[in-house]
Amino acid sequence: MVMQVIDKLFERMSRRTAQKMSRRNFVATLGAALAGASMLPVLPVARKAQAAEDPGVEWAKRVGAQTTDPKACNYWRYCSSDGYLCSCCGGGPATCPPGSTPSPTSWVGSCLNPDDGKMYLIAYRDCCGKDSCAQCNCLGTAGEMPTYRPQLNNDIIWCFGGSSMVYHCSSAAIVGQV
Amino acid sequence: MTRSMASALLAIFFSGAAISASESLPSADAGTAHESVDPASVPDVLVRRNGTVLPRVSGAAEDYARHCQGCHGHLGDSVVEVPRLKGRVGLFTHSAEGRAYIVQVPNVLQAHLSDARLAALLNWMLREYSGAELPGAFMPYTEAEVALARTHRLGSVIDRRREVIDGLVRLGVVTSPELFTFATDPARY
Structure with missing residues (x-):
């Protein structure tokens, strides 16, 4: 039951993406997202959380x-x-x-x-x-x-x-x- | 979203919250204060010069050091104004009221420690300073027992202390309340 709902959701999302975006655009966006994620820990917010430890x-x-x-x-x-x-x-x-x-x-x-x-x-x-x-x-x-x-x-x-x-x-x- | 799916998600959320709130300690939660540190390894001009030997402290022993030791002392025996733990505190665990009382003493009840860590601290402290006075079938404190005892705040701590000690005398655990005397007045126990 839950799996069916999740299945449907992802199917709809990927179809919409396929219709709207070119393949090249998709790869570029994904690449930027991955690179961006690796930058998150050096943002000041993350560093402040670590410094607050002790x-x-x-x-x-x-x-x-x-x-x-x-x-x-x-x-x-x-x-x-x-x-x-x-x-x-x-x-x-x-x-x-x-x-x-x-x-x-x-x-x-x-x-x-x-x-x-x-x-x-x-x-x-x-x-x-x-x-x-x-x-x-x-x-x-x-x-x-x-x-x-x-x-x-x-x-x-x-x-x-x-x-x-x-x-x-x-x-x-x-x-x-x- | 269907109702069953929503409740499943809620269940996942709350079980996760319960795990993080219990803050369970690693297996070595008994802690140790008996290992010592080589003075030559401590980068401090005075420790090296004087050869001061320090204990390595972790787990429940560290919690005791941080939250209790300043007044009760590292040997569980301090000045007359501070009730002695050594050779004495274990007697309180002979009655249900006494078990609850030593959790409800204000600085224990309000300590900045989770129920699980407080339970580990009490068990360590009782065995370290008063192992001989514990009942033969001593049941260690659990997180649940500490959590329950912490829900009750004492009105007058001194009055409750007297009631609990008088109860121990009635039970025959001790022959006289004088054993529990503290402060400079021998009538205060």
Whole structure:
């Protein structure tokens, strides 16, 4: 039943084509259609869809992420870090400066390492218990959610569970390779 | 178009939609967090200098890392403000209310994960952190059970938690609710 309807439809279409078009015209049109189809993936719409896959990848490309200088905002681990870099405050990207303590809680995101092309899980852990460091202010927002999704937000202070809620700086420890 | 043909096309359309919505995981969905990465292979100045050994994380273990680990910790044990998973969370699966409750905890219920991935995550988490406390005939969560439990939103989470724990005491699963204490107040469980 279904096949008969499809049969009829195609028969009518091919008869109409045969009546209206010359053979040369048909081959030219078909050729153009095939060539056109292969061009589709490079149109901006298709490329945008691919780029939207992972915000960490997009960030790494945009800022020219690097793996050697943890005191610069484009150090690869900082794709979702919002605040003062602990590396500029006497600590490191995964260690707190003297006098501050790491928060026992953090939020976990992922960044692209530009040198091996792999994704790594990064724990964004604030160092707390000392006045704001105010050095190297960076803003990465890859994968960040609005504040009503606080567990994946970096505008709030991540010092929960610690002895002090005073924010000093932001660290970014690698916690795994995806 | 005839009516039968239209309904056949509709059936094809909806079965396709159902397959894509279930977002089923590949066979290795149990995930792993036990494999480690050679520090020399990681292009990062500090990992190489310090010889930091990282776990390779995938599947349900990766979902745990992304959605739970920040507060519950990678060992399932964190600060007093965050209920401990280690050696404890499996006890909830001894009652039907408890099974539903651990899906209905707000950050589990609202997690940005499909029901199938959430089921895989819960099964992995229960075995990883609380295997010894699971009932002998533990039935893993299915996508359908998670989907059903997620349709119900808890009013007061703390009140529901107490009810569920009191139920576990009545069932004889635990002798006292004190095992479930969290926060700095010993009366809170």
